[in-house]
Amino acid sequence: MQAASLQLLARFKDAPDWVTGIAIALAIVPLSLLYLRGSMRLYKDFPMMALVEDGLDPKESWFQKGPKTIQEGLRRYRGRPFQVMTGTGPKLVLPHRFAEELKTNENLSHNGAFAKDFFVGYPGFGPIADSLIPELIRTKITPALGLITDDLVDETTAAIQDILGENTEWHEVSIKQDVLKLVTRLSSRLSLGLPKCRDDRWLEITKDYTVHLFASARELRQVPSLLRPFVHWFLPESTRLRRDYQDAQTFITPEVELRKVRARKALEAGEKASKTADVIGWMYELATEKGQKVNYVDGLLEIGLASIHTSTEAITSALLSIVAHPEILQPLRDEVISIIGSEGWSRQTLYKMRLMDSFLKENQRCHPPNAISMNRLVTKDIKLSDGSLLKPGTRFIIPNVYTDPEIYANPEEFDPYRFLRKREKPGQTNSWQHVSLSSSHMAFGYGNHACPGRFFASTEIKIAIAYLLLKYDWIPTTGDEQPGTLVFETNTLVRPTAKLMVKRRKEEVALDCYGARQGFEHI
Incomplete structure (x- = not known):
């Protein structure tokens, strides 16, 4: 019903005002019925959380003080599930202890939960919809990380030069x-x-597109x-x-068609299809194997969405933490100098950067961009260990600890x-890596729907941090110890205006050489 109303409005968006008015009147009837049927219906038997002591109702609590709302709810209801009123309707908050019993439950949908939060079906939000990309990442991109690492080093070399340059005097940047x-x-x-990537x-x-999609979703969640x-x-x-979205379709479709022919x-x-990193070729291979149609432009935009927003936040936050804790700067540099100086760049040498790995995981813990994880939609009845029944259509989240x-x-x-x-303890070598999953550290999610791109993300982040630390010195701007954060719902993000x-x-070593090789030149 909602999709039909959206299609009706789309047909008349460029029509004269009086025609658009009639279209709105026709569309509002089925949408009103949908609304009255309970699109914002509360979940029976679960209390609604609100920061009434702060003068906030449930929705205001979520929008203005999401992390505090979650923590206060856990304290107030003493580990029992409760609900919060988000911008797209109620969600249950399940305490951390339920993560283990739900991590592999087949009656949960990750895409279904995000579809409502990111308005799948609205024009421009297409790349959020279910697609081949998660499988592409698991079966094509992650196995090719050895190949991709050289490309990332090469691109970092060129991009760093273009963006930060060679200025040897202190100057301010919007980091x-x-x-x-x-x-x-x-x-x-x-x-x-x-050459198309440049x-x-x-x-x-x-x-x-990445910036505007997240901003548009935030904007729409605040609209009734x-x-x-x-x-x-x-x-x-x-x-x-x-x-x-239209610009992307126009610009990249000719290139997509050329790559499809080659593949x-x-x-x-x-x-x-290719002996180089070629996502379009890999998409064609996978679509052919599965006999599915695929929107290649949507796929390219989806990969950007999955990597640009999260990795930008991770790298910026990490750099700010190094500036705030300068005692860790030289040990991190020394590790990069030692490993890259003797062995060069490769997936294996990045794995050996254990201090950087630990630092990045600790930064996720201390400065999490989101207070919650495991955002899921229930597709069939699930009975929890405490006797609570989750019915189909229920959405829930699990807080980080x-x-x-x-x-x-x-x-x-x-x-x-x-x-x-932790990794130095017997039997724990692989348990606490940056990309490792556990219910006590869900920065990359947990269970069946954990982030499949975390291996690429960790590779990309480590290379970027290594370059930023060895090629540049960083200090806070005058009179500003640490740039502030922006809190919205359960997100706590570095402000876009942050400066260093x-x-x-x-x-100390020639970072610009790449490939796994011995005896890098010390300079």
């Missing part, structure tokens, strides 16, 4: 914006390869659900998103060596 440019370059290198127009489109099908046509961020000819000849003293000693302390020490002081330094 999150510069990191966003860097990550966009790396993501595009994976998606398109040379096209300024494509870089602008894919960067803007009954009004969204109408007002999204006029909201600034939604308008920008539709423009970005088809290779497969017909009994060859692999990064400050629980029973799990982490001195949880308020930023300890870059925390996970390095930077200057070029002489790196």
Whole structure:
């Protein structure tokens, strides 16, 4: 019903005002019925959480103080499930102990949960829909990380030079914006390869699309659900998103068609589609194997969405933590100098950067971009161990437990060596890596729907941090110890305006050489 109403409105969006008015009147009737049937219906038998002591109702509590709402709810209801009122309706908050029993439950949907939060079906939000990309990442991209690592090093070399340059004097930069440019370059290198990945127009489109999609989703969540099908046509961020999406289709479709022809000819000849990182070729292979149709442009945008937003936040946050804790700077540099200086770049040498690995995992723990994980939609009845019944259509989230003293000693302390020490214990070598999954550290999710791109993300982040630390010195801007954060719902993100002081330094090893080789030149 909602989809039909959206289609009706879409047909008349460019019509005269009086025609659009009639279309809205016709569309509002079925949408009103949908709303009255209970699109925002509360879950029976579960209390609703609100920060009434702060003068906030349930929805205001979620939007303005999401992390506090979660933590206060866990305290107030003493480990029992409760519900919160999000911008897209109620969700259950299940305490951390349920993560283990639900991690492999087949009656849960990850895509179904996100579809409502990211308005699948609205123009411009297509790449959020279910697709081949998660399987592509698992079966094509992750196994090819050895090949991809060289590409990422090469692209980082070029991008760092273009973005930060050679200025040896202290100067101020908008660090999150510069990191966003860097990550966009790396993501595009994976998606398109040379030379198309460096096209300024494509870089602008894919960067803007990612930024505008998340901004548009935030904007729409604050609009009453009954009004969204109408007002999204006029909201600034939604308008920008539709423009970005159309620009992407226009710009990249000719390249996609060329790559598809190349991939088809290779497969017909009994060859692999490409001996280089070629996401379009891999998409064609996978779609052919499964006999499915695929929207290649949507797939490229989805890869950008999956990597640009999260990796930008991770790298920016990590760099700010190093500036705030300068005692860790030289040990991190020494590790990179030692490993890359003797062995060069490869997937294996990145694995050996154990201190950086530990530092990145600790930074996720101390500065999580989101207070919750395991965002799921129930597809069939599930009975929890405490007797609670989750009915189909129920959406739930599980909070992170990064400050629980029973799990982490001195949880308020930023300890870059925390996970390095854990890995040194017998039998724990692989249990506490940056990409390792556990219910006590769900930065990359947990269970069947954990982030499949975490291996690529960790590779990309480590290479970027190594370059930023060895090629540049960093200090806070004058009078500003740490840039602030932006809190929205359960997200706590570095402000887009965050700034640092930077200057070029002489790196101790030749980072710009790449490939696994012995005896890198020390300079």
